[in-house]
Amino acid sequence: MEYLRKKMLDLLQSMGDFSLMVAKSFRYMATHFRTGDTLIQMDRIGVGSIPIVFLASIFAGLDMALQFEVVMAPYGARALLGKVVTTSIIRDMGPVLASLVMSARVTAGISSELGMMNSTQQIDALRVMGIDPVDRLVAPRIFSGIVMMPILSVSGDFLALLAGLGISMTVGHVPAPLFWSGVRDALTAENLTDAFLKPLFFGFILTSIGCHYGMKSASGAFGVGKSTTKAVVAAAIWILVANFLLSKLLINVWGLTG
Amino acid sequence: MIQFESVSLGYGDRVVVSDINIRVPDGKTMVILGDSGSGKSTLLKGVLGILQPVSGQILVDGENVGTLEEEELLRYRQRIGMVFQEGALFDSLTVGENVGFWLWEHTDWPDDKIEERVRTLLRFVSLEEVIDQRPDALSGGMKRRVAIARAMAPQDPRVMLYDEPTTGLDPFTSRSICDLVRQVQSEFRVMSLVVTHDLHDAFRVGDLFAFIHDAKVILTGDRGTIEQSTDPFVRTFLST
Numbered sequence: 001m002e003y004l005r006k007k008m009l010d011l012l013q014s015m016g017d018f019s020l021m022v023a024k025s026f027r028y029m030a031t032h033f034r035t036g037d038t039l040i041q042m043d044r045i046g047v048g049s050i051p052i053v054f055l056a057s058i059f060a061g062l063d064m065a066l067q068f069e070v071v072m073a074p075y076g077a078r079a080l081l082g083k084v085v086t087t088s089i090i091r092d093m094g095p096v097l098a099s100l101v102m103s104a105r106v107t108a109g110i111s112s113e114l115g116m117m118n119s120t121q122q123i124d125a126l127r128v129m130g131i132d133p134v135d136r137l138v139a140p141r142i143f144s145g146i147v148m149m150p151i152l153s154v155s156g157d158f159l160a161l162l163a164g165l166g167i168s169m170t171v172g173h174v175p176a177p178l179f180w181s182g183v184r185d186a187l188t189a190e191n192l193t194d195a196f197l198k199p200l201f202f203g204f205i206l207t208s209i210g211c212h213y214g215m216k217s218a219s220g221a222f223g224v225g226k227s228t229t230k231a232v233v234a235a236a237i238w239i240l241v242a243n244f245l246l247s248k249l250l251i252n253v254w255g256l257t258g
Numbered sequence: 259m260i261q262f263e264s265v266s267l268g269y270g271d272r273v274v275v276s277d278i279n280i281r282v283p284d285g286k287t288m289v290i291l292g293d294s295g296s297g298k299s300t301l302l303k304g305v306l307g308i309l310q311p312v313s314g315q316i317l318v319d320g321e322n323v324g325t326l327e328e329e330e331l332l333r334y335r336q337r338i339g340m341v342f343q344e345g346a347l348f349d350s351l352t353v354g355e356n357v358g359f360w361l362w363e364h365t366d367w368p369d370d371k372i373e374e375r376v377r378t379l380l381r382f383v384s385l386e387e388v389i390d391q392r393p394d395a396l397s398g399g400m401k402r403r404v405a406i407a408r409a410m411a412p413q414d415p416r417v418m419l420y421d422e423p424t425t426g427l428d429p430f431t432s433r434s435i436c437d438l439v440r441q442v443q444s445e446f447r448v449m450s451l452v453v454t455h456d457l458h459d460a461f462r463v464g465d466l467f468a469f470i471h472d473a474k475v476i477l478t479g480d481r482g483t484i485e486q487s488t489d490p491f492v493r494t495f496l497s498t
Binding site (some may be wrong): 052120121122125127128129 | 328332343347360
């Protein structure tokens with residue numbers, strides 16, 4: 001019982017710390033925006049992630065088109081491949097896959113970097129120099145995640161569609177104009193809202209969780225390793241939870257259709 | 259003046275040091291001595307306002323550190339130079355950027371003026387030639403020197419804090435760091451608190467001394483007071 005009580009208190013403390021860090025970050029973004037630091041983080045978080053996100057997107061597009069072709073061919077529904085693949089990719093598969101790949105790279109990177117800074121007293125040094133570490137370290141990373149994730153995800157979606165087109169043409173023998181006609185049908189305002197909105201939230205989740213665990217990391221290689229593992233697992237879970245909640249919200253409340 | 263008035267400090271429920279009473283007069287260097295884990299560094303965290311006293315108060319130039327709000331603390335810390343145990347240099351920045359960091363953050367000086375100040379500080383610690391190098395290319399002693407230069411970057415630091423400035427260094431380098439600490443104190447007339455467990459280094463840099471044992475200050479005074487003490491812990495410390 002005492003163990004459970006302590007765990008609950010730790011959880012509440014952690015949630016409180018996280019909320020405070022996020023609130024301060026948004027305040028700093030609004031009042032004390034650090035252009036130089038933010039551009040560096042946009043480069044690291046966004047530009048640096050291009051190869052893995054694009055590679056994952058291409059293979060996701062190839063695989064989805066292949067699987068749908070196998071399922072739809074017996075029903076003579078290959079003509080719908082473009083629409084089905086596009087809808088799946090831009091509403092769900094693209095943002096989630098890109099974010100999970102990003103969490104492995106970005107969340108782990110942020111958590112271990114800030115964890116090492118904490119371990120070597122660099123974060124204490126910032127405080128001593130009259131600089132709030134949230135201002136200098138956290139706010140630029142969260143802002144970069146929020147901005148870069150949608151750009152990466154939507155670019156990845158486009159590549160996934162090209163890969164899907166390739167499979168549809170070569171395996172399913174679907175003419176390109178027919179595939180693109182399905183793509184155009186699927187590019188509704190509602191689906192595009194999903195495509196841009198979800199990665200925006202996921203970008204926030206994977207950077208803020210990385211920062212939270214990094215700033216709270218215990219000292220030493222073991223402590224930093226443990227907090228990095230926790231950060232990546234937490235980010236992956238929260239991305240999946242947020243994906244479901246956002247899907248539910250967008251479908252039910254806003255009345256979206258496929 | 260730095261004053262600890264019946265100060266207790268700790269982490270969560272655990273009290274690390276209790277009922278501490280110490281005074282560091284203007285322009286003097288006090289060395290806090292004690293064995294590992296005795297809470298010496300915790301006192302520095304109290305002066306910095308990173309840890310709030312469980313009881314008592316810490317006054318720096320009459321200002322009660324424990325009552326400062328976060329924004330006030332950030333301003334207060336600008337008057338304090340801190341040299342961390344391993345230097346705590348920002349490893350993503352060059353030596354020059356580390357030393358000039360405070361100036362870039364808190365002044366609107368042009369870059370050439372900041373560079374001039376950075377070079378002056380690096381000359382002071384005899385390391386101007388490493389201005390463009392990264393901290394990981396420096397030896398332990400060089401890192402401490404750069405950390406001292408960085409701590410001096412504000413024009414008028416009132417207080418200098420040193421956390422085990424010579425730990426892990428060879429005797430020759432330790433001596434040169436101690437000389438530098440004395441030089442900073444004599445040239446800039448700052449109040450200094452030095453935490454160490456090395457008695458030789460303590461006598462090289464200190465004007466006043468305080469021994470911490472079992473979470474309490476068991477003796478304060480100048481070198482003569484320390485050397486004449488009959489306290490068993492102090493005698494053991496002196497004889498090692």
